[in-house]
Amino acid sequence: IIDGSSEPFVEIIEEAGLEEQDAAKSWYSIDNNITHYDEKKRVEMMAMPSLEYKVTTLIDFNSPVLGTQHAGLKSMKDFKTEIAPCRTFCFLHELEMLLENNLIKGGDINNAIVVVDKKVTDDEMHRLAKAFGRENMEVKSGGYLNNLDLRFPNEPARHKLLDVIGDLALIGYPIKGHIIASRPGHSTNVDFARKIKQYIRKNKHLKNTPVYDPTQQPIFTSQQIEKTLPHRYPFLLVDKIIELTNTYIVGIKNVTFNEPFFVGHFPGNPIMPGVLQVEALAQTGGILAINAMAGGGQYDTYFLKIDNCKFKAKVVPGDTMVMKMELLNPIRRGIVEMRGTVFVGNKVVTEADLMAQLVKRT
Known part of the structure; x- marks a missing residue:
């Protein structure tokens, strides 16, 4: 138990030494209020959106000695000096x-x-x-x-804050959010950690959801896309490109009732065929792959394989397909491996892993 605080553990970790990793740390940002209330124990906890991980605790045990106390931690940089020593x-x-x-x-x-x-x-x-x-x-x-x-006038409240930080580590994801806890205790903290973890699992796919702003100037217009891809009406299924890096691309397809395939698929119940959604992904990925090659538009893409394809929701007239294609591995010998996801709003409607070969035009 040592001295009842976490300070000795901090010292042991520092003595062992810290090594910064090359990879960027992945955070989950709380984007909606998550609340938890234990009526029996009169404990109330809330996670609110915040740019940083912050914790505020309030305690009230109806004790004339402790009174009502509160403690706050605005940055984990202050944990060592402000929170760790509290018993x-x-x-x-x-x-x-x-x-x-x-x-x-x-x-x-x-x-x-x-x-x-x-x-x-x-x-x-x-x-x-x-x-x-x-x-x-x-x-x-x-x-x-x-x-x-x-060690501090409000040391008990600070130790309760220490408990909250430790128990919420059970979430399994580093989070950005403001945690407010009134009368917290270990069991309620763990229940709240479980609730946040369930929320993250349910909404984790939204973390990397592309944001589409129709007023944003596209990186590739439809005319520029035609200079890269050989496809033409009625089979050009990408209207514009809004994001393009060395590793991923985001394209847009506005689905209208005038699409020719709606004539037969299906009369009175228009649904965009799943194979055409995959084709739209393939065309988007083709732009990413061709753009990565020297000579740009002097290549064509021929798809070799489609794996793990899932259709999770219908795409109908009026929907805007936001298509994201990500490189799974560097392009080698003209072979491209990509993961594709189609979003409508914040909902994943289609996903697949695709493999293609780049062939230089003759």
């Missing part, structure tokens, strides 16, 4: 119950703050001194057993 705490009546049940074998008054908020008899004090192997114990005006000095 755990308990009330004297809780300590007595634990001793009576032969628990807290590793406990000592040096690794916990013991709050005394009621009068203690000499016999009770003598029994506590004997249990902890001390000659005597006393409580003066401060209300803390053996009159220890607090």
Whole structure:
């Protein structure tokens, strides 16, 4: 248990040394308020959108010694000095119950703050001194057993903040959000961590969802696309390109009722064929692959394989398909491997892994 804080663990980690990784850290940003309320324990917790990971805790145990306290951490850079040294705490009546049940074998008054908020008899004090192997114990005006000095005036509230940080690490994802916890405890913290984790799993696919702004100037217009791809009406299925890097591309296809395939697919129930959605992805990926080659438009793409293809929702007239193609591996010997996703709004409607070969035009 050491001293009841996390400071010794921080020191051990620093002694071992830190090594910065080459990869960028991946965060999950909370984009909506997530709330949790435990009516029985009167605990309320909330995760709010924030550009940084911040935590605020409030405690109120109806104790004249502790009163109402709050603590805040605006940046994890301050964790070492502001939060890590803060020790755990308990009330004297809780300590007595634990001793009576032969628990807290590793406990000592040096690794916990013991709050005394009621009068203690000499016999009770003598029994506590004997249990902890001390000659005597006393409580003066401060209300803390053996009159220890607090490291911060609000050390108990800061330790509750420390608990929140540790328990929310069970989410399994580093998050950006402002956590506000009123009267938190370990069990409720864990329940809240579980709730946030479920939210992230449900919405994780939205993390890399491309944002389409119709007023944004496209990188490739339809006329520029025709200079790269050989496709023409009615089989050119990419209207414009809004993002293009060395590793991914984002294209747009506005689906209208005038599409020729709606005549037969299906009368009175127009649905864009799934194979044409995959074709639209392939054309988008072709622009990415051709653009990566020296000579640009002097290549054609021929698709070799489609794997893991899933159609998750219908695409109908009026939908705007936002198509993202990502390179899975560097292009070697003209072979391109890509993962494609079609979004309508924030919803994934189609996804597939595609392989193609680049062939130079003759």
